[in-house]
Amino acid sequence: MREAALVGSGAALGAVARFLLSALLPGAAILLAINIVGSALMGYFKPAPFWGTGVLGGFTSFATFAFLTGEMSPARAAAYVTATLVGCVGAYLLGSRARA
Template sequence: MINPPRRHVICVVAAGGALGAGARYGVVTAWPDVWATVAVNIAGCLLIGVILGWLSRRPDAHPLLRPFLATGVCGGFTTFSTFAVQTLELGGVAALAYVAATVTGALGAVWLGLIIGQRS
């Protein structure tokens, strides 16, 4: 299965997204704080890096694995919309710290995840 039908890709992204969003809901319910969003986004970026790094070394991996895990699960787990709303709600210096922590943490996590994934 080189190029799976589009409907299969849509289905696995939706299923993965439901799992990721459910996991995020669990985290922010257990830890109802704006910094939970930072933690979720950084953890999701780390996982995306690991997955993409790992898959880059496995050309024989099932073609639906990447859209399910990276786009679906990790995309559903991370949240730009909540990040944007919380940035506006914080305002001022707190918003700047929040944005800096999220952006630098997320980029660093993806980079680290890629290294980890490529070595596994």
């Protein structure tokens, strides 16, 4: 139960950080940047549950990604999905290698 509370607390912090950045810089591009930066941090630090699943899990958001993608034209959605997949997986791998 203690770990669940830690992860939940971290997720709340990450979600608030994502919300604030999204409010300051609205649009799909900021979400892509948030997801890529979060993936790079996850790869580099390989953090414990509070920071990883919690903060970074709350900071990056698949639900918001899915919502925004669903609102786009099919061509733009395909480009955005591709950019997110390549960007996030690539950022994680680069972050992981940078630490090695």
